[in-house]
Amino acid sequence: MKLRYVVSAALLAATTIPASAAEISDGKVKIGILNDQSGVYADFGGKWSVEAAKMAVEDFGGKVQGAPVEIISADHQNKPDIASNIARQWYDTEQVDAIMELTTSSVALAVQGISKEKKKIDIVTGAATTDLTGKQCSPYGFHWAYDTHSQAVGTGGSLVQQGGDSWFFVTVDYAFGYSLKEQTAKFVESHGGKVLGEVRYPLGATDYSSFLLQAQSSGAKVIGLANAGLDTSNSIKQAAEFGIVQGGQRLAALLFTLAEVHGLGLQAAQGVVLTEGYYWDRDDKSREFGQRFFKRTNRMPNMIQAATYSAVTQYLKAIDKAGTDETEAVAKQLHSLPVDDAVITGGKVQADGNMVHDMYLYQVKAPSESSKDWDYYKYLATIPGKEAFLSEKDSGCATAAQ
Structure with a gap:
């Protein structure tokens, strides 16, 4: 009788979990914003990127596929070893599903390598090196906002x-x-x-x-x-x-x-x-987002903070479209979905993971x-996206060339 009760209780509990939420690992989606919050790039991204990420979650309704979305953050102090330790802890013990922002190229490259090893999504908005979508590209790595090529052009x-x-x-x-x-x-x-x-x-x-x-x-x-x-x-x-x-x-x-x-x-x-x-003052859409950001931070966002909003929004859209937060399924949607939100218009993700848009x-x-x-x-x-960013053919990404 006791065994029958336990089994029956387990079955009853399973039936009370929404079918959509059952496709979300750990019953929640957890996003880590890892960046410089105390050093030379603290204003460049910093706590303001964390606020942008929280803003994106709120605008999405706080849930995706019936599961709550949580934002956590940490200061990597611009040191790849510290960032790597945090990333491994987040992935291995804190059930973090994706890491974003990643100011400082050496940090971003290190964390993207770990994310590739762990088969986790990373979306870089704060670092610039084209190696992220070039010779060190990853099927689970994405580059938002800008890179060194777009700045040079x-x-x-x-x-x-x-x-x-x-x-x-x-x-x-x-x-x-x-x-x-x-x-x-x-x-x-x-x-x-x-x-x-x-x-x-x-x-x-x-x-x-x-x-x-x-x-x-x-x-x-x-x-x-x-x-x-x-x-x-x-x-x-x-x-x-x-x-x-x-x-x-x-x-x-x-x-x-x-x-x-x-x-x-x-x-x-x-x-x-x-x-x-x-x-923020480029057009009506950018002004609307800028004013909402200003109300909660008392400052206007730069492109890194705005892009962090876009990256979190797109990640949640990809989960919603895939019906799961499983990495392969989400990466597929991130590569295929157009990027149109409060910050970016007409963005497109290439096979190398680079999100191409006008600068x-x-x-x-x-x-x-x-x-x-x-x-x-x-x-x-205006610098058209095709001119601002390297094509997937010229990026040097082996994944894109396949």
């Missing part, structure tokens, strides 16, 4: 066309900096320009004077800052102290976003040309040109 391309045909690079000394410099240098040289030299410096440096003086003395028309976050802001501040722009050279901030412009201020940042995949070229306004808070950008041009 956008910012680098505009300056070459304006006569900036000689360059010197100040490059942050890790995978992201190398990739950004290499992509931009190739573009400059393919259009008849010359690279006169390069100096590398450690991530998070505080004194850029010797590096900038080398760049200044090179005589290059353009000094390319192959860095991001506070590194870029501090480089621009110190360049102003040396009168580099006043002396006739131009600064190319190869990865500069709204967050850094806000932190630096228009007085220092005015005139800088940059490329982003989202700007936008902007120039930072002078203080006198700004009419309201966060009114920082002057629109210059």
